[in-house]
Amino acid sequence: MPATRTRSSSSRHSPTRNLLGRPEVIVLSSDGEDARPNEIGSSRTKKNTIKKPTFPTREVLEISSSDEKPVLPKAPGNDGSFWQRENSRLKQINEHLERKVARQRGQLDNSRKCLEEQRQELVAQSREIDAGHQEIKLQQEKLAALQAKGKSKSIDATELGDMLSCDICAHLMHSPYLLSDCGHCYCEGCLRGWFDETLTKHIRAHPTYDVNRKLVPPNVPQILQSIGPPLPYPIQMQLQAACNASRQQQPEYTCPGCRQEIAKKPVVNFVVRDMVSLVGRALGQPDTRKESSGQRAGPFDAFFPE
Ligand SMILES: [Zn+2]
Ligand SMILES: [Zn+2]
Incomplete structure (x- = not known):
């Protein structure tokens, strides 16, 4: 009720x-x-x-x-078709709203997809950034290793410079000379000074010693006999004695290090000279010697006449 x-x-x-x-x-x-x-x-x-x-x-x-x-009130001047039209209109509104909701739902799905894509892109970029950080770290480690290696290289150059220095003056041997009789190597200046000291002592002991004289080869008698008529025996003996005498008057040069007798003229050590040139530039100790113009005589010609 x-x-x-x-x-x-x-x-x-x-x-x-x-x-x-x-x-x-x-x-x-x-x-x-x-x-x-x-x-x-x-x-x-x-x-x-x-x-x-x-x-x-x-x-x-x-x-x-x-x-x-309850009886619905009738619209003024209308019969039942009014509610049919209202029902149809409401259905249309409902369909319109459903389509709108579906469209918005689709837009929402698209937005979610875009958001997911952006999230994945962000994750990928984050990974790239992490990879970049790792790469930077590796490069920094490599740079540190290279710097350490560079420092060790400078140490090696210093040690190498010590090895390529003259044992007498302790300077880089920009003009190294090898003593082939013993294998030792010294700079030109020190070796000339050492030999000059020996020569001075020799001249003091042998006042008749001629520095500019030419040595008679020891095999001169044999050469003369091979190219000409045989020499008389007394002449052969005198000639051989003269050869031996010329050589016996030679100063007795020795190695400043091992004191080995040096009979052969020192020769340029080209390998050591090139290495000293390289190490000298690395250590800031270039060759400051002035090159003499023209062809000069050998620095040891006066000590070892031929
Ligand atoms: Zn020296
Ligand atoms: Zn020696």
Whole structure:
């Protein structure tokens, strides 16, 4: 049994209630008729109405046992086609909204795909950055290794410079000479000074020694006999004695290191000279000797006449 409560439209005050909290006017109806507040007091409902005439009617509660469905109000001037059109319009709106939702859902999916692609791209870039950091670290390690190697190279150059230095003057041998009798090598200046000291002592001991003299080859007698008539024996003996005497007057040059007798003229050590040139540039000790113009005589020709 549906019940409806009707508030008087003419009053905005709260409804006045009795002690049971009920509305002041209660209409009980079983015939399904629509009860209206202005119908209170009619002959049909008068006997079932509890009325308090001393108070004005403020609120009406309608109770009905009718099961009839509420009748929709008809639009003015329209019949049932109005609701069909409304239904069609609402269906169109619904379809439109569904399409809109589907479109937005598609856009959302696309946005999610784009977001996922950007996330993957970000991950890839992050990996590239990590790889770049690793590469930088490797390059830094290589650079540090090269720097350490460069330092070790300078140490090697220093050690090599020590090895290529003259044992007498301790300078790089820019003009190294090899003593083939013993294998030792000294710079030209030191070796000449050493030999000159020996020659000076020899001249002091042999005042008749001629520095500019030419030595007689020891095999001169044999050569003369092979190219000409045989020499008389006394002449051969005198000639051989002269050869031996010329050689016996030679100063006894020795190696300044091992004191081995040096009979052969020192020769240029080309390998050591090239190495000294290279190491000298690396150590900032280039050859400052001035090259003499023209072809000069050998620096040891005076000590070892031919
Ligand atoms: Zn020297
Ligand atoms: Zn030697």
